Amino acid sequence: MEENLDLKEKEKAEEAMIQEAFQDLLNCYLATKHRKRVEIITKAFNFANQAHKGIKRRSGEPYILHPIAVAKIVCTEIGLGSTSICSALLHDVVEDTDYTVEDIENIFGPKIAQIVDGLTKISGGIFGDKASAQAENFKKLLLTMSDDIRVILIKIADRLHNMRTLGSMLPSKQYKIAGETMYIYAPLANRLGLYKIKTELENLSFKYEHPEEYEVIEKKLEATAAERDKVFKDFTAPIRAQLDKMGMKYHILARVKSIYSIWNKMQTKHVPFEEIYDILAVRIIFTPKNLEEELNDCFDIYVAISKIYKPHPDRLRDWVSHPKANGYQALHVTLMGNNGQWIEVQIRSERMNDVAEQGFAAHWKYKEGGGSEDEGELEKWLRTIKEILDDPQPDAIDFLDTIKLNLFASEIFVFTPKGDLKTMPQNCTALDFAFSLHTDIGSHCIGAQVNHKLVPLSHKLQSGDQVEILTSKSQRVQPEWMNYATTARARAKIASILRKEAKANQKEGEKILAEFLNAEGIRMDEVSLNKLTRLHNFHTHDELLVAIGSKKLVLGDADRNAFKEKQEKSWKKLLSFSFGNGKEEKDTNEGKGSQEKVQQEKIDTKKILKLTEEAISKEYIMADCCHPIPGDDVLGYINENNQVIIHKRQCPVAARLKSSYGNRIIATQWDTHKELSFLVTIYIKGIDNVGLLNEVTQVISRQLNVNIRKLTMETNDGIFEGKIQLYVHDVDDVRTICNNLKQVQNIKQVSRIED
Numbered sequence: 001m002e003e004n005l006d007l008k009e010k011e012k013a014e015e016a017m018i019q020e021a022f023q024d025l026l027n028c029y030l031a032t033k034h035r036k037r038v039e040i041i042t043k044a045f046n047f048a049n050q051a052h053k054g055i056k057r058r059s060g061e062p063y064i065l066h067p068i069a070v071a072k073i074v075c076t077e078i079g080l081g082s083t084s085i086c087s088a089l090l091h092d093v094v095e096d097t098d099y100t101v102e103d104i105e106n107i108f109g110p111k112i113a114q115i116v117d118g119l120t121k122i123s124g125g126i127f128g129d130k131a132s133a134q135a136e137n138f139k140k141l142l143l144t145m146s147d148d149i150r151v152i153l154i155k156i157a158d159r160l161h162n163m164r165t166l167g168s169m170l171p172s173k174q175y176k177i178a179g180e181t182m183y184i185y186a187p188l189a190n191r192l193g194l195y196k197i198k199t200e201l202e203n204l205s206f207k208y209e210h211p212e213e214y215e216v217i218e219k220k221l222e223a224t225a226a227e228r229d230k231v232f233k234d235f236t237a238p239i240r241a242q243l244d245k246m247g248m249k250y251h252i253l254a255r256v257k258s259i260y261s262i263w264n265k266m267q268t269k270h271v272p273f274e275e276i277y278d279i280l281a282v283r284i285i286f287t288p289k290n291l292e293e294e295l296n297d298c299f300d301i302y303v304a305i306s307k308i309y310k311p312h313p314d315r316l317r318d319w320v321s322h323p324k325a326n327g328y329q330a331l332h333v334t335l336m337g338n339n340g341q342w343i344e345v346q347i348r349s350e351r352m353n354d355v356a357e358q359g360f361a362a363h364w365k366y367k368e369g370g371g372s373e374d375e376g377e378l379e380k381w382l383r384t385i386k387e388i389l390d391d392p393q394p395d396a397i398d399f400l401d402t403i404k405l406n407l408f409a410s411e412i413f414v415f416t417p418k419g420d421l422k423t424m425p426q427n428c429t430a431l432d433f434a435f436s437l438h439t440d441i442g443s444h445c446i447g448a449q450v451n452h453k454l455v456p457l458s459h460k461l462q463s464g465d466q467v468e469i470l471t472s473k474s475q476r477v478q479p480e481w482m483n484y485a486t487t488a489r490a491r492a493k494i495a496s497i498l499r500k501e502a503k504a505n506q507k508e509g510e511k512i513l514a515e516f517l518n519a520e521g522i523r524m525d526e527v528s529l530n531k532l533t534r535l536h537n538f539h540t541h542d543e544l545l546v547a548i549g550s551k552k553l554v555l556g557d558a559d560r561n562a563f564k565e566k567q568e569k570s571w572k573k574l575l576s577f578s579f580g581n582g583k584e585e586k587d588t589n590e591g592k593g594s595q596e597k598v599q600q601e602k603i604d605t606k607k608i609l610k611l612t613e614e615a616i617s618k619e620y621i622m623a624d625c626c627h628p629i630p631g632d633d634v635l636g637y638i639n640e641n642n643q644v645i646i647h648k649r650q651c652p653v654a655a656r657l658k659s660s661y662g663n664r665i666i667a668t669q670w671d672t673h674k675e676l677s678f679l680v681t682i683y684i685k686g687i688d689n690v691g692l693l694n695e696v697t698q699v700i701s702r703q704l705n706v707n708i709r710k711l712t713m714e715t716n717d718g719i720f721e722g723k724i725q726l727y728v729h730d731v732d733d734v735r736t737i738c739n740n741l742k743q744v745q746n747i748k749q750v751s752r753i754e755d
Helices: 002-030 038-051 065-077 082-089 101-108 110-121 131-147 149-164 171-191 195-209 211-223 225-245 259-269 291-308 350-366 377-390 396-408 430-437 439-443 488-520 526-535 541-549 557-564 568-579 582-602 613-618 652-660 692-703 731-742
Strands: 249-256 280-287 331-336 342-349 411-415 421-425 445-450 453-455 467-471 609-611 620-622 634-638 644-648 665-670 678-687 708-716 719-728 747-753
Touching: 002 038, 002 065, 002 082, 038 082, 038 101, 065 082, 065 149, 082 110, 082 149, 101 110, 110 149, 149 171, 149 195, 171 195, 171 652, 171 665, 195 211, 195 259, 195 350, 211 225, 211 259, 225 249, 225 280, 225 291, 280 291, 280 350, 291 331, 291 342, 291 350, 342 350, 421 430, 430 439, 430 445, 430 467, 430 488, 439 445, 439 488, 488 541, 488 557, 526 541, 526 557, 609 613, 613 620, 634 652, 644 652, 678 731, 692 708, 692 719, 692 731, 719 731, 731 747
Parallel strands: 280 342, 609 665, 620 644
Antiparallel strands: 249 280, 331 342, 411 421, 445 453, 445 467, 634 644, 634 665, 678 719, 678 747, 708 719
């Protein structure tokens, strides 16, 4: 009886918690400028609450709290209205309960039903268990996205809440979800202008993948906070005085670089935390006198603050006149503060700031009566994706990488010969530009004139370049073009043309080969095709036929002789097949299979794998791409042969595996005792002086008793750079070596690198 009472009390408390969460959502919605459609939101909540009744999340809380939290993100952090809030509340109903999309349509109408349907199609993460399924799901994601952008915005909100509550998941699941977030969702959020969400997704992914490094940077940020506050106050005081004098309505904020961005810079620039100077940036957000004056006000503020502090000549970024493709507008200027440090100042209006934080959805706030989302650049991007989907690539990972190239791209501005401005992704080539104009121009392109100078197709374009594409009717698409096409459109078109040509060549090759074999009185069957494929070192029959059809391979005497050889080998084979003890072979194979099965059962992806010295020597493979050593943040990947490969968590190959084969990822833990040695490469840089090499080898060999395998040094204009390959036991050894080398006078930079 008492137990029943406890249960009822618990249910009562849970119901109160649910109602409180929903009331909080309603309050947030009522505080927005959207039309106040409280009734339909309440109806959606009651429906979802009933549908998910009694279901718990892994953390033990009622399931309905997740859709409420997603709806709140959609409302407050992305700025969407009642249709999206209802869709967020209902987003798991079709997948997790007996209700159908038709039920949703009957109760809530076609628009909400369409969004919920889109969300159901791409549920369970973008990726399933197999690579092809992942690509299919990703295509579904992009197709639903081009039907209604709100599908992807709600999906990003769903992922953000999952990342915020990732602590209750198994470690292997955490790596899969964090990897997928870094690979797809953070760049997607960035491309849609959701800067704040993109930063949080990156930070949370980093926190779960590299907890110790996250904590170290967090503590260092806390320790330097007071010093940063003082710099901010001193730096902004004269700016405030000047803006007050101009009669501007404004507020100034300090923007601190995110933990993930700091770590990323430390990795790419090989510098310690103390040498990252752009941790602090200043943001001036003003209210323009009227919207027409918004752009002029930005430049007036720039001119005013440039009189106070000297601006960096090469670091003015004008995103005001040319907004980024995700709608971002601001003026970035880097000024020299009185403390001798460069400080970036971002100048934005209130409207620009909303767009920067909330992306395209923020445009709706500034339209009469709400309106629909801004099109233009976003439409262009969705069109590019649709083009790729019309001609999908067979390889799923390639497909993801191609899309990803477009997601990450920053923009440059390129002019046509007539002076038209084109937005292109950073690092794009002349070939990409040709394909962006027209497929015909791209496929017949032979070179380009950039700023009136002749350049090859692989030439990388810079912002402000004027580009004229040169074509020739006789030019054909070359396979090597895939090496220097970077945009999704160009790569997709080149692959498509090459596939069509390969098909035509294959047909021609079949015809030529049939005629050749016919003349020799040989049947065109599997055996003869295999013989010729082996003879010319091709992997498949198709490759052989394409080579014959494209005249790269001309059949002749060598091929005739191959068929005239005596058939002894075949007879021997035949005899062994007929009279050999097949049963015995079958038995051994069966034994092998069961042995593999046993091994497969041993690996439990839910448990943390211990990396002991014995296991590393016998069972596991250290990945060549990132050379992990004990102490590194690592994970395991079970490959097709059931072998466990150990990767560093931040390794680019691991990033692809996490987001593509998440179910094969295992959480791992080092359990070594300095018995095995691993090869690492240390990079050093500094001012050259006599006897430096001797000092370096003294520190490593004598003081630390470490074996050097290889040492290369190069001096240029008094600056030396070197790489040292040596054997260590773990990350602690590397840390000691780096710290000791930093003590050597004139060595300015020491870091471990991937060689």
